[in-house]
Amino acid sequence: MKLATKDNSDATSLEAVARSGSLLRRIAVRVPTYLKDLRENPAWLPMFILARTMPGRRLHWLGAERARSFDSPGRTMFDGTDPETVVEALRSDGLFSGFLLPPAIHEEIAAFAQRTPCFGNFDRRLEFMPGEHTEAERQFGRSLLSGHYFERILECPAALAVQKDPLLLDVARHYLGGQAKLITTRVWWSFPTGKASDADKNLASLGKYHFDLDDWRMLKFFFYLVPVDAGTGPHVYVKGSQRRRALRHQLTLLVGHPAEDVLNVYGPQSPVTLTGKAGLGFVEDPFGFHMGTVPAHTPRLMMEVGFGVSRPSRRRFHGEPVIR
Ligand SMILES: O=C(O)CCC(=O)C(=O)O
Numbered sequence: 001m002k003l004a005t006k007d008n009s010d011a012t013s014l015e016a017v018a019r020s021g022s023l024l025r026r027i028a029v030r031v032p033t034y035l036k037d038l039r040e041n042p043a044w045l046p047m048f049i050l051a052r053t054m055p056g057r058r059l060h061w062l063g064a065e066r067a068r069s070f071d072s073p074g075r076t077m078f079d080g081t082d083p084e085t086v087v088e089a090l091r092s093d094g095l096f097s098g099f100l101l102p103p104a105i106h107e108e109i110a111a112f113a114q115r116t117p118c119f120g121n122f123d124r125r126l127e128f129m130p131g132e133h134t135e136a137e138r139q140f141g142r143s144l145l146s147g148h149y150f151e152r153i154l155e156c157p158a159a160l161a162v163q164k165d166p167l168l169l170d171v172a173r174h175y176l177g178g179q180a181k182l183i184t185t186r187v188w189w190s191f192p193t194g195k196a197s198d199a200d201k202n203l204a205s206l207g208k209y210h211f212d213l214d215d216w217r218m219l220k221f222f223f224y225l226v227p228v229d230a231g232t233g234p235h236v237y238v239k240g241s242q243r244r245r246a247l248r249h250q251l252t253l254l255v256g257h258p259a260e261d262v263l264n265v266y267g268p269q270s271p272v273t274l275t276g277k278a279g280l281g282f283v284e285d286p287f288g289f290h291m292g293t294v295p296a297h298t299p300r301l302m303m304e305v306g307f308g309v310s311r312p313s314r315r316r317f318h319g320e321p322v323i324r
Contacts, residue, residue: 027253041311051216053250057287060216064309065178067170074166077102078281083167086283087174090219094242094288097274099281101162101223106279108158110225113187113301118147121200133191133299145196145294146204147189153303159187163305168221171283172307176217183215184306187225190233192295202256206294209238210256211249212286215308223281225301228274233295235274235282235302241266242288249289262289 037044050056070084078099089096113130120126120136121144128136130147137144153159162168163185172180190206201207212218228234241249246265249257263271266289274282284290292300 043310047216047310048213051287052211052213052252054245057216061177064176067173067178067180070170070174076165076167077105077161078165078167081167083170083174086171090171090175090283090285092243093239094285095237095239095272095282096284097272097276097280097282099221099223099283101279101281103279105158105161106223106225109156109162109187109303110278110301112153112156112159113149113189113225116149116152118149118189120144120147122146122148122203124150130189130299130301133189137193143193143195143197143200144191145193145200145206147191149187153185153187156187159185159303162223162303168283168305169307172219175219175285176307176309179309180217180219180307181309182305183218183308183312184304187301187303190292190295190300190302192233192297192299196294201294204292206233206292208256209236209259209262209289209291211241211289213255215310215312217309218286219283219307220286221281221283221305221307222274223303223305224276224278225303226299227277228280228300229298230273230275231296232275232298233293233300235292236271236290237274237282237284238262238266238270238289239272240270240288242285257289 034048037048051060081099086096117127117129120128120140121142126136126140126142126144128139128144128147133144133147163182169180169182172182190204196204196206212220222235226232241262244266249265274280
């Protein structure tokens, strides 16, 4: 019994050493990128250090501009969505789900995506037609977990119409403060693939709870462009984790945390798995824990429109058009 305890504790300490080794490795590989961020924009450093803490975030709010009152934001495609209700849900849960893209809009973006080559795993050398994913994996000799359109999506008028919809900016200004601005627009596929490495999954933000630390405050609007069920890699958001933040998730160097750790803190009921028909939209505060999941059987096509409050760092984004 004693031996068993010793064996267990040896195993536990070996595991702890391995974990700290991999933690150091994970931090070390990021150092060159951090230095690049710093050179590009010195204001990145205080954000990077302080925006993970609640006091730091509150401090930054002192410089926020007030948004104008909610009056009709202009012609929107989201008729019937009340921006005030959206902002209230964001404040309490970090998430609002229930936007609906008009069919003509999501069908046009999906048709554009079907006929346009995308880039696998954020790598411009891995260009393929989305309908030829299996052949492309064979041709490139590697798994292709994602397929991005990068700047090509700006050639799709329906995607531009979503990006420019005044309701999105209105919600962003009321949630993030008056200086909120559009930063990114991306459309991409997540593909079912049995062979993706952890590195590929991390790059694609799939399979691990994480929070985004690209700005002091951010909002991401997501829209499904195909029906998404449990097998299509639904997005998952941990409700309330943007607001009630455990100290160890503030004083942490890493943005990704194991599911067990996240659920222990925010509760097993806190994750919301977002499934729904093509056109479903939701908006989240990405400081809350969230992740995509790897599709089990059907590719997922999704659009993101992101807002922030600072000049975005080009490096932070994966090649999608950054709007300055
Ligand atoms: O693909 C997804 O659902 C996750 C995207 C994500 O985590 C992110 O944009 O930060």
